Amino acid sequence: MESKPxxxxxxxxxxxxxxxxxxxxxxxxxxxxxDGKQSVTRFTPDAYYTAIPGYVYGGLIxxxxxxxxxxxxAAAMAEKRNLDLATIKAPRFVTASLHVDYxxxxxxxxxxxxxxxxxxxxxxxxxVDIELSADTIVCATGAVISVExxxx
Amino acid sequence: MESKPxxxxxxxxxxxxxxxxxxxxxxxxxxxxxDGKQSVTRFTPDAYYTAIPGYVYGGLIxxxxxxxxxxxxAAAMAEKRNLDLATIKAPRFVTASLHVDYxxxxxxxxxxxxxxxxxxxxxxxxxVDIELSADTIVCATGAVISVExxxx
Numbered sequence: 001m002e003s004k005p006x007x008x009x010x011x012x013x014x015x016x017x018x019x020x021x022x023x024x025x026x027x028x029x030x031x032x033x034x035d036g037k038q039s040v041t042r043f044t045p046d047a048y049y050t051a052i053p054g055y056v057y058g059g060l061i062x063x064x065x066x067x068x069x070x071x072x073x074a075a076a077m078a079e080k081r082n083l084d085l086a087t088i089k090a091p092r093f094v095t096a097s098l099h100v101d102y103x104x105x106x107x108x109x110x111x112x113x114x115x116x117x118x119x120x121x122x123x124x125x126x127x128v129d130i131e132l133s134a135d136t137i138v139c140a141t142g143a144v145i146s147v148e149x150x151x152x
Numbered sequence: 153m154e155s156k157p158x159x160x161x162x163x164x165x166x167x168x169x170x171x172x173x174x175x176x177x178x179x180x181x182x183x184x185x186x187d188g189k190q191s192v193t194r195f196t197p198d199a200y201y202t203a204i205p206g207y208v209y210g211g212l213i214x215x216x217x218x219x220x221x222x223x224x225x226a227a228a229m230a231e232k233r234n235l236d237l238a239t240i241k242a243p244r245f246v247t248a249s250l251h252v253d254y255x256x257x258x259x260x261x262x263x264x265x266x267x268x269x270x271x272x273x274x275x276x277x278x279x280v281d282i283e284l285s286a287d288t289i290v291c292a293t294g295a296v297i298s299v300e301x302x303x304x
Contacts (some may be wrong), residue, residue, distance in 0.1 A: 018201050018209040026200040048178040049170050051246065057170040058247050059215025066211050071210065094203065095210045100250045149204065 001143070005031030006039075009090035014149065019067030024141025029095040030064060032116070036079060038071040039128075047108055056106040061140050065130045066098050072077060072116035073126035092143035093126065093146035104136030106132070106139040122146040132141055155224030155303060158191075158227040161242035166301065168223065171219030184223030185270070186297035188231060189225040191268035191280075199260055208258040213292050216266055217282045218250050221296025225278035232273060236264040245278065245298035258284070276300040 007030075018027035030041050033136050039132050043064055049057045073093040078085060106112065120127040125147050132140040159172050159182075161169050170179040185192050195216055201209045225245040230237060258264065271277040277299050284292040 014204055016205050018204050020209045021202075024200060026203065048176065050173075050176065051170070052166055053168050057215075058250070059171050059211070059267050062214035062218060062250055062252075063209075064216060065210025095254055096216055097211065097254065100214075100249055102249065108234045129283050134268075147178070 009085045011089045014092045033077035035116045041068045041114040062132035068114045069128040072128045073146035076118045092149045097145040100142045104139045110134040159253040161237045166244045186227035192261040193220045195267040196263045217294035221280040222268045224280045225298035228270045244301045252294045256291045
């Protein structure tokens with residue numbers, strides 16, 4: 001497992017995302033760690049992120065899957081290109097398509113674990129499959145199609 | 153167009169949703185209006201809901217589509233059942249599956265308009281197609297499969 005999350009290797013100008021940007025003080029600042037085969041994010045939602053009382057808001061679940069997907073895409077692409085992240089910034093991906101299946105209600109007050117695996121990786125596109133679990137029970141699954149952000 | 157949003161007809165115990173619950177002080181409190189053929193929600197995101205600077209966070213877009221989908225499902229089902237919402241509470245739907253295609257970057261600082269149409273409605277399930285636009289330009293499309301919440 002990498003000792004730093006991939007988001008810390010983004011350039012500052014693309015680090016304001018509400019979901020994962022370390023420069024967004026109001027945001028979730030999720031952190032995606034990659035071990036070469038799988039990515040992991042852990043996140044405990046605040047209690048006001050509720051859907052039906054007792055369960056986590058589905059929009060937050062979608063948000064976590066979205067940003068963990070682009071983070072996983074960036075980490076996998078950095079590895080595919082053999083980038084030395086000590087000296088070169090990570091590529092930055094954005095979401096083209098997001099799919100979430102809500103399998104079970106996600107309980108509030110728990111640390112959620114998201115894992116990501118790469119289904120497909122091409123020159124500029126990465127498809128990531130994600131599982132979100134609480135207490136090892138899978139509550140939601142998702143798929144994120146990410147494309148690399150072009151320079152302006 | 154109904155003069156009140158469908159969310160105002162939910163029972164109080166299911167009105168705490170971060171996306172659309174009128175009892176969630178921290179939430180978006182989106183409002184879904186239904187005219188018998190189409191639903192509409194209008195929402196202007198705060199500036200900190202950013203993705204790449206200048207554009208709206210995809211997780212928020214997914215959240216709006218999610219809640220507008222369940223709201224549209226509730227309104228359409230109330231109509232199908234000929235419920236008099238002056239005396240009977242609306243049914244409450246939750247999301248089984250959410251899909252979002254991000255067609256164009258969504259600009260910040262604009263009022264967003266979400267419209268919903270019902271693709272399929274059965275006894276307890278409603279499939280809703282949604283378009284999200286800014287300045288009449290469609291920036292995202294979505295599909296929400298909603299199922300009616302059973303009584304506890």
